[in-house]
Amino acid sequence: MERGSAKGSGITPELLLNAYSIGLFPMSESAEDTELFWVEPEVRGIIPLDGLHISHSLRKQLRRSPYEIRFNHDFDGVMAACAMPAPDRPQTWINAEIRSLYNALHRMGHAHSVEAYEDGALVGGLYGVSLRAAFFGESMFSRRPNASKICLVHLVERLRANRFQLLDTQFTTDHLKTMGAIDISKDRYMTLLNAALVWPDQPFP
Numbered sequence: 044m045e046r047g048s049a050k051g052s053g054i055t056p057e058l059l060l061n062a063y064s065i066g067l068f069p070m071s072e073s074a075e076d077t078e079l080f081w082v083e084p085e086v087r088g089i090i091p092l093d094g095l096h097i098s099h100s101l102r103k104q105l106r107r108s109p110y111e112i113r114f115n116h117d118f119d120g121v122m123a124a125c126a127m128p129a130p131d132r133p134q135t136w137i138n139a140e141i142r143s144l145y146n147a148l149h150r151m152g153h154a155h156s157v158e159a160y161e162d163g164a165l166v167g168g169l170y171g172v173s174l175r176a177a178f179f180g181e182s183m184f185s186r187r188p189n190a191s192k193i194c195l196v197h198l199v200e201r202l203r204a205n206r207f208q209l210l211d212t213q214f215t216t217d218h219l220k221t222m223g224a225i226d227i228s229k230d231r232y233m234t235l236l237n238a239a240l241v242w243p244d245q246p247f248p
Contacts, residue, residue, distance in 0.1 A: 054079065054140070056147040063174050064240060066233055068181075068213060071138040074126055079140060087232035088215035088224050092207065095199045096223035104189055105196060110159035110166065112197050114248055118149045121156040121168040125182035137182065145181070148172060155247045157194040157201075159187070167191045169198060176208040176242035195222055205246050208239040 054069065062068065062081065069079045097105070122145060126137035148154035153174060159167035167190020169183035178198075185191035202210060211232075215224045227235075 054144060056144060056151060056153075059144055059148065060153060060172075060174055063172060063177075063179055064236075066229070066236060068179065069141065069144075070136040071141060072136070074135050074138050076138055077140070079138075082213075083229070084214065085229050086226045087229060088212040088219065088226055089232065089235070090195075090199065090210045090212055090219070090222065090224045092199060092203050092210055094223045094225075095196065096221065097196060098221070101189055101192055101196075105193060110161055110187070110190060110193060112194065113158045113160065114201070115149070115155055116158055117165060118154065118156045118170060119146055120165055121158055121170045121184070122146070122182075124165065124168065124184045124186075125170065127184070129184065145170070145172070152247075157198045159190040159194050161187055161190075167194055169194050171198075173207075173245070173247050175240045176206065176245050177211065177236060177239040178202055178207055178209065178247075179211045180213065192218075192222060201247065206242070207245050208242065209235050211236075 067081045067083050070082050071079050122137065122142050126135045128135065145154050154170060154172050156168055156170040158165055166187040167185040169180060169191060171178055171180040183191040183194065199210065212219055212224050215226050
């Protein structure tokens with residue numbers, strides 16, 4: 044994984060979008076760290092939009108519609124939940140500057156959330172960045188069974204309906220691989236990204 048310093052950072056929402064367009068994204072070492080660094084993985088994770096895998100058990104749960112799904116209803120709430128430690132994620136890379144930058148992108152119409160609610164409470168969700176016909180998934184969380192997976196299913200449905208061409212997951216995890224995520228080379232990723240950037244901005248909501 045290649046990375047470069049964004050110390051001090053001076054990153055603006057516009058610079059952040061430009062970074063995504065050339066295959067970079069920012070991270071921090073921890074929620075308390077005030078510095079950011081640029082990441083350019085040699086191996087990139089994506090979910091092919093025609094290759095989402097939905098297990099039999101998840102499909103049964105989807106038919107029961109256990110959660111109310113909303114889009115862009117509480118973007119900052121999703122970011123805050125993603126920034127909280129979890130049993131499988133004791134540390135987070137989402138610091139105050141990242142939250143501020145992505146909330147600015149949200150106000151600009153370039154960052155979006157998918158949210159799962161149970162009895163009015165936010166129990167799962169994900170957020171990411173849209174640029175042209177590419178969607179860059181950033182983080183997800185789940186407080187109830189399969190809540191984040193169900194949000195991912197709804198995300199893919201929305202992206203396919205709105206003619207997106209690329210769903211970038213940055214890295215793959217066992218969780219994402221069960222949903223169809225694959226690893227590709229940086230060169231292959233840039234080919235797919237550049238093809239998606241030829242398109243105009245696609246609607247998300």
